[in-house]
Amino acid sequence: MTPRDAADADAGGGRWSDLDRPPLDATALRRALVRRDGLWSGVEVVQRTGSTNADLVAAASAGQAAEGAVLVAEEQTAGRGRLDRRWSAPPRSGLFFSVLLTPDEVPVSRWGWLPLLTGVAVATGLARAAGVDLALKWPNDLLVTVGDEERKAGGILAERAGEDSVVVGVGVNVTLRADELPVPQAGSLALAGAANTDRDPLLRAVLRSLEEWYGRWRAAGGDPGASGLQETYAAGCATLGRRVRAELPGDRSLVGEAVAVDGDGRLVIATEEGVQAPVGAGDIVHLRPA
Template sequence: MTQPLDLEALRAALVAPGGPYAALDVVPSTGSTNADLREAANAGAEDRTVLIAEQQTAGQGRRARTWVSPAGSGIYLSVLLRPHEVPPNRLPGITLLAGVALVSTVRASTGVDAVLKWPNDLLAGPERAKCAGILAESIGGGAVVLGIGLNVAALPEGVPAGAGGLPPTSLEQQGASHTDRTRLVVELLLALAQLDARWRLAYGDPVACGLLDAYREHCATLGLRVRVELPGNSELLGTAVDVDREGQLVIRSDGGGQRAVHAGDVVHLRSVTG
């Protein structure tokens, strides 16, 4: 367990007028920060409202999975975004944006070798174990609730593997230079705000703002042979060759031709680039 989050320091660094966020709160425990912010959004919460929990009892991942959130061990936060200048079809770019902010912060701040696994996982260490996950939920009216769960302190025994059997890990277990969660939250949210501002200025165009190139640079899925477990209990085998401007993973299938997938669990099989 790490030191408790310093609410005053977080607000001083991140909340207007000195910072880019409208509001920020830290709660000792909740079911899900994403669920709480969905309710707050419906009640009129402002763009760039942040909620952080020391513990989640019903943390959410993609496809209704549970995200284990032990007290004081990680960063469990959600951000309400209302990018009204961005067309609805470009809102999925928020997942790419969050991934780039997360991986760049972890690498620069802690020295941990981290990469992205399409679409929303942070993998760390030589074994490429799962260290963080991202969940972006469109809630209507051009609003999105973005959730990030990052394992910071060493995990307790019995944390289950992720999709495709990915073992869990944490920054501490991967030799992080520090595990100061307050510092990490500040750095992560500032990086997110900077990327978000550029993305909005480009009306959500991931090419124009450089987001797509940055995501591709950090995405370890590219160049690998993969199995994609698709909705409806089907699967696709092939090589991941690109992430397109809609954020879809482009697969060169074993059966020939290319296919872009927008949802599914990706299992890394082996490198095809040596």
């Protein structure tokens, strides 16, 4: 949306007239992020779409997007999270974007680290720019503390786009108010007491952090240990040290203490039977506070 489009929309009232939620400045974002020697090749901001992930996967599959393409939506009407969960939020209330990555120097077996890497990058970038602490719930939920309660403020979804690319989508609630929460367990940066909720600098900080972590990981051939990713993820992971229930495919479940994230990015759960079981897919429920 151009500044003129935004002004016209605000003048017309309606769903785009919330002056507490100004539009993103696509021109300024491109000027700040797109560099000849950098990762980001383009930044597009659209007012409304179903899913930035779906749009960018389609563009990449059609050969219409290059590595480093960033697609941002002011509003998503069919946003998706893990396990096909819906993600909805009012217009301009958060950061809803997807990026296209082509990690051809990294073995495909290590691509599973990309959503975890993105979680580290988003948490790090927002901690600096918003002045609020975020934690990671394995594998890729972003948690904030509202009062004394741990709440989900964001999530990450990675999807293959052809044989050689991955689209990683991020959704973060920024200014969502208490009366706008889709479920009581949801949160936002504002509700967590963020010092800054201006989405332009927040998005720049997140994308710069993601560029830094992706470059470090790619330079290490995707090795999570050598790149420092595994250690950093573990340090910020609120799941470790907790008693959890893993709800697994096939209506199975596993209960125990989350003790580690292994070299493949799997959550290792120590059961009461003395078995350490790695979990690579499933839904994790925290059973006790940290």
